[in-house]
Amino acid sequence: CYYPEVFAAALLNSQPMGFYAPAQIVRDAQEHGVDVRPVDVNLSDWDCSLEDGPRAAERVHRRHASMHEDIRTRYAMRLGFREISGFSEADGKTIESVRGRGFDSVRDLWLRTRLKPAALEKLAEADAFRSLGLDRRDALWAVRALQRSGDKDNLPLFARVAMPELEPDIALPPMLPGEQVIEDYRHLHLSLKAHPVSFLRAELDARGIVRHELLPEMRPGRCVTVAGLVLVRQRPGTGNAIFMTLEDETAIANTILWPRVFESWRPIVLGARLISVTGELQNEKGVIHIVARAFEDLTPLLRRLSEKGHLIDPSAPTDETKRPVQGSWRHPRKTLLPIDAALAENHNRSRHPRSGDSFVQ
Secondary structure (H helix, E strand, O other), X not given: OOOHHHHHHHXXXXXXXOOOOHHHHHHHHHHOOOOEEOOOOOOOXXXXXXXXXXXXXXXXXXXXXXXXXXXXXXXXXXXXXXXXXXXXHHHHHHHHHHOOOOOXXXXXXXXXXXXXXXXXXXXXXXXXXXXHOOOHHHHHHHHHOOOOXXXXXXXXXXXXXXXXXXXXXXXXXXXXXXXXXXHHHHHHOOOOOOOHHHHHHHXXXXXXXXXXXXXHHOOXXXXXXXXXXXXXXXXXXXXXXXEEEEEOOOOEEEEEEOHHHHXXXXXXXXXXXXXXXXXXXXXXXXXXXXXXXXXXXXXXXXXXXXXXXXXXXXXXXXXXXXXXXXXXXXXXXXXXXXXXXXXXXXXXXXXXXXXXXXXXX
């Protein structure tokens, strides 16, 4: 309540821990007025950290307006190297230990850290060289030029010989905003630049798809269509319903699927990254659900942002329980119900989202 920047940093540094993915934690922090800053080779540590920043409570989202006077945010939150898919803690700690007053180039970082080019490429793909004036495409170009044939830093025989650069500098075409966001999701599983769905809003509006932020204002019982990235698919061990959480650029939306509906739409429910859901709006004391009747896989629309758009994985791990109940895939001695078997099949073929693999193969 009082220090959302401290709380968010602690949650991110404790991942993986179950239901919520880092993107959801970051978004909630931002809505509570926290200034969240990107991963950077000159500014980030392995863990997410706090930096001096403006009091941000003036930017609290209207959904949390009642908390405005309670929030005592004093710091900005800097994302850590731990958020980069496949980047090792040892490499992150190495950067911390040798950085000193900072790196002045990709080559400087390479020579002082002795990180492997593969690790440097992960930093470039995560857009972590902005403090050096390099976006991800320029940084990746610089990384791949480090071990050129005849490079004096790579061949001790020529270490004291002044040699011309074998490859000239080149003006690379800038990446489009949608491409940047897709690459953020692919390598960080979140983006501070924009939300992927925001680039598709005109198309979604034309289809009559409702923005999630408008659901509280709509009449319960009405049939609506919503759409968003699929964050969570899960079934509580004590219930028959399946729950799916969607996120667009405005908010999240929770949907309920009954087993019969799930079986009718199983391939789309388990396979879509971007999905639309049509069903009845329920609003009980501010708790909103869409009781799903029909689905459409909108994942192909993500290709409008980037050719790799359909590969993003926004999903969080499914619900973790310490003592799984009968019917859960985490209780190996119990018989799985059809929906549990379907979810278990996908769970067992996937790893935590930070590994870079998709929730659904």
